[in-house]
Amino acid sequence: MTAPPAHPDRDRLLELVVELAVVHGRVTLSSGQEADWYIDLRRLTLHHEGAPLVGRVMRQLTGDLRYDVVGGLTLGADPVATAMLHAAAAGEGFLDACVVRKTGKAHGLQRRIEGPDVGGRTVLVVEDVSTTGSSPLAAVEALREAGAEPIAVAVVVDRGGRAAVEAAGLEYRAAFTLADLGLR
Numbered sequence: 001m002t003a004p005p006a007h008p009d010r011d012r013l014l015e016l017v018v019e020l021a022v023v024h025g026r027v028t029l030s031s032g033q034e035a036d037w038y039i040d041l042r043r044l045t046l047h048h049e050g051a052p053l054v055g056r057v058m059r060q061l062t063g064d065l066r067y068d069v070v071g072g073l074t075l076g077a078d079p080v081a082t083a084m085l086h087a088a089a090a091g092e093g094f095l096d097a098c099v100v101r102k103t104g105k106a107h108g109l110q111r112r113i114e115g116p117d118v119g120g121r122t123v124l125v126v127e128d129v130s131t132t133g134s135s136p137l138a139a140v141e142a143l144r145e146a147g148a149e150p151i152a153v154a155v156v157v158d159r160g161g162r163a164a165v166e167a168a169g170l171e172y173r174a175a176f177t178l179a180d181l182g183l184r
């Protein structure tokens with residue numbers, strides 16, 4: 001496992017994750033598992049200072065990968081993807097974002113994947129926190145069904161999703177581990 005590249009924004013982002021997002025107390029996770037703490041990254045990815053930092057740090061983390069589109073399973077992935085879109089637009093180039101619905105939509109255009117068409121395009125699948133990896137893998141499956149090519153998965157915090165994503169044959173990158181957050 002290679003360490004994420006050094007970045008001047010990374011230290012401040014880590015401070016904000018610990019300050020804003022780590023909540024101690026009994027919770028039930030998306031997978032049904034019980035835990036004694038929760039990382040509510042929505043409190044960071046929708047925060048005025050946190051969101052731009054997330055965009056820049058995640059772009060830095062994936063700077064050597066080539067992808068046309070960024071997105072993942074709604075809702076946690078959405079502000080991560082749009083932060084990266086804005087970081088790209090403010091910097092070196094353009095990046096589209098997409099939102100993968102948890103289930104298909106029965107009315108309107110009935111699209112599971114919202115945003116500019118992803119067919120034939122390379123996609124970086126993102127996530128805020130990954131515990132079992134099932135959310136990004138659901139996004140990967142939906143994107144492939146839509147004719148896109150998922151090239152890797154990148155998450156802000158890895159809570160344990162790496163093994164499942166790598167077992168599915170995809171590269172996995174995380175800006176922060178639980179050890180970074182002092183939770184392991």
Ligand SMILES: O=P(O)(O)OC[C@H]1O[C@H](OP(=O)(O)OP(=O)(O)O)[C@H](O)[C@@H]1O
Nearest residue numbers: 030031074075076130131132133134135
């Ligand atoms: O690794 P996993 O087992 O998939 O769990 C992690 C997922 O759980 C959270 O989302 P949640 O399912 O609570 O839904 P939300 O994004 O709509 O809040 C989080 O945003 C991840 O998407």
Ligand SMILES: O=C(O)c1cc(=O)[nH]c(=O)[nH]1
Nearest residue numbers: 029030038039040129131
């Ligand atoms: O596994 C989850 O559902 C989960 C864990 C966590 O720490 N944060 C989160 O948003 N979801």
